[in-house]
Amino acid sequence: MTELNELTLAEARDGLRAKDFSARELAQAHIAALEKARALNAYLLETPDRALAMAEVSDAKIAKGEGRPLEGLPLGIKDLFCTHGVVTTAGSKILEGFEPHYESAVTHNLWRDGAVMLGKLNLDEFAMGSSNETSAYGNVISPWRRNGSDAPIVPGGSSGGSAAAVAAHLCLGATATDTGGSIRQPAAFTGTVGIKPTYGRCSRWGTVAFASSLDQAGPIARTVRDCAILLGSMAGPDARDTTCVDLPVPDFEAAVSRGVKGLTIGIPKEYRVDGMPAEIQRLWDQGAEWLRAAGAEIREISLPNTRYALPAYYIVAPAEASSNLARYDGVRYGLRVPGKDIVGMYENTRAAGFGREVKRRIMIGTYVLSAGYYDAYYVRAQKIRTLIKRDFEAVYAAGVDAILTPATPSSAFAIGEKASADPVEMYLNDVFTVTVNMAGLPGIAVPAGLDAQGLPLGLQLIGRPFDEETLFATAQAIEDAAGRMSLPRAWWA
């Protein structure tokens, strides 16, 4: 029989409802699994006592027939979500030991619906990274390995802990955030499903900010259906976030089985980038073929400003980050390193508290906003954002329902492999995902196969604003055709 932690979230939910097992047993199976998986460094903090206490409440609810939508389902929480009374670090030394007296809107919604917290998941520092190598608490190791090699592989980033934990069965699903691809890229690298919903679908309240106009929370899980279930709980209006929309949350799970008949799927020619590996191209063609076979119409489309999305992102995101991270000054919380005066205290605190990548981005952001450069960089990048958004609006107006692209330009790489002096090499990981953030659209990554080295590859679907339902329906068609990804056996246990 499958271990309880190897069930999908939907299976576990149904099993709990049928009283096949208890929430306590389910939690214990996960606690045992994650204790054995510390080598992966996916969890920054395990909260087994809290998990068992929550599971007991769930069992009582289920016994009384008062089970809530996520009753008793154990989840991992990216350590970017503030959790009341549970240390929240954002993967940074500067927040070491920080204990919020508040609960993020997204995690609050999950607990409201009965979910169980297993602990806090590792991530790139302040969500800035594509490999989880920038975490101040050590990199996450992917449960995946190349065929015939035990070289450690990156899980992607920044939600690398979330993706690795889901792939290694250390939780049924996990929260994640996506500013330039931080849900979809690690999902693709680990053979999991991850959706970044439309900007404004989930409240940002209580989630440590990286780049306010781009950040969105979303789930990573092992199936499309599991993602739909989780997003249905995470999303929803919040009066405390001005950018969070007042739209009702659709029944995402129902949309999963809608099918793709009659949908028009766009294939953007600009995504065929120079030097794209042949197997990525093949996978992309295969995906289109699967959707055609399932009844969708495939249409080539043009998104002419695609190539400017990544450079524009590397102006907008650091600019916002440089300002958002100004609050980490050693005055009210977190690390403080003394200096000869107040300025010295600031400078020493921030030099010691932030890692190299974060400092680099703060500095670039500071530079592009500074006097004399603001118009040339920031304003121009925001204009280009308008052009990128117009590209999408034009194809959607022409009848395209969703857009199919590769999720990443390659499969996962080995730890340390992209540690060159040129940060842009790492940034190129987000070349397919970042346009979606720039335009505020929903995007989902779904596993579609393995590359020649045995590492997973994913496809990305991009939807109309607030039409995550079509993404779930279409992603399900790919999952059905590709077959559920069989995840690696637990070499770490």
Added chain:
Amino acid sequence: MSVDAQTVRRIAHLARIAVSEADVAPLQGELNAILAFVEQLGAVDVANVEPMTSVTPMAMKKRADVITDGDRAQEVVANAPETEDHYFIVPKVVE
């Protein structure tokens, strides 16, 4: 555009990040690599294009003028590196 060592020092100071002399040159190289990468944006014709201010067109939500918070000084200072009588303590600031 590219930055020189002096600019690196100026930005670091604006951002309140101490940078050792040994770190200036590598940082300069990294920043210039990024600046070179974004240089291509100069080729885009952005005449008559409005800069994006909000990605989702919607009216800004507002609060009613009611008191819903406060009276939690202990929580406000709970994580502070140094505090006294619910004040945050910092090294002396000279006005």
Added chain:
Amino acid sequence: MNAPVNPKKLIKGGLHDWEVVIGMEIHAQVTSRSKLFSGAPTAFGAEPNAHVSLVDAAMPGMLPVINEECVAQAIRTGLGLKAKINLRSVFDRKNYFYPDLPQGYQISQYKDPIVGEGEVLVDLADGESITVGIERLHLEQDAGKSLHDQSPNQSFVDLNRSGVALMEIVSRPDLRSSEEARAYVTKLRTILRYLGTCDGDMEKGNLRADVNVSVRRPGEPLGTRCEIKNVNSIRFIGQAIETEARRQIAILEDGGKIDQETRLFDPGKGETRSMRSKEEAHDYRYFPDPDLLPLEFEQAYVDGLAGGLPELPDAKKARFVSEFGLSAYDAGVLVAERASADYYEAVAKGRDGKAAANWVINELFGRLNKEGRGIEETPVSAAQLGAIIDLIGEGVISGKIAKDLFEIVWTEGGDPRQIVEARGLKQVTDTGAIEAAIDAIIAQNPDKVTQAKEKPTLLGWFVGQTMKATGGKANPAAVNALLKSKLGIE
């Protein structure tokens, strides 16, 4: 800006006459219950960090949500300044590090403020009036407070003010003397208080001025200006300008040049000094706050607010002049505070407006000033003062008795009519009693009677004696008539 130079306003230097040019940025705390972007209270005087929300303390992940009342208050103020209301404005972040600025940026409005150009009509003491241009008004957050005197090597930070809504009201450099500057702030404060958008309490720092001062020879282009930060009383504004203008003139006449800098006025020493900490060139890296959407509203919303505005001081003054026949000066005194104007109107209603104005300005204001009280704390209500004026008009009491009566009402309270009745303050109109008193005085002062025939001005002496003899209650008209006939004066 280049109005003809008024020679009276020039400052005499050692070598030349100088014109001082002044512009002001006023920070006015918006009257609201909660802060601009959080639900914490704005009330003054709380325990340290008691009026602080997680948003004000800039905890990770906290987001601003705008207080709609603060928006309405800014629009009302804009309307009161006859200014353009912008239906779309944008909140920007002004980035800098300071311990009492928890976010590391102030949310302010930079390129697109909520209120554009307007004007303020300012009356000066000599009856002249000037129009001061308003460049803009924008909404922004106040910072917290650092206390530097608690410890030799530490500062204590209290964030109670952090996030309180401010209106920054920027004038054009249209002011030409310290007197004009003081009158401008006074007038602006009056308008804000009428509107109820700022209480104008300068002692609590709810209204503070940054004063830009430069000097030039008449007709020359603008000189380099210095900004004097955070001057917190109208008197100090005047002193700071005088001091700073003379400092600049001395430098220029010595052949030096003025450095553009931020200075602080020290009222104790009577000097301005450079603020070293602010000398460092700032680069605020303004950009639109991505946590907030543009602030947009319909003209109908503005019109609705306009419909709810009270009558403002200029209109009220004009009405007092035309409706009650007051002098412009008296009307100006009465409208300086909305509460005074309301009080006056209540007294003047159905009575002689000028008499009412005299009583309110001379007796009531005089007495209030003597005790350092405001109109809100007057022990004599408008109804009571009205009754006193009525008693005079009806001939029941004399003006002199009325003053005594006012004093009784002030200290003891009560219904003036009943007091007059109970204490026998009614004036005597019985000519028999007055005649008897006059006859006695004439009998006792034969020499004065003789003199009075040649020098009729002595009549006043006889009137005084008669009033004294009757305890001030004799009807003055009757006294006059009887004396004239008995003394044979025409």
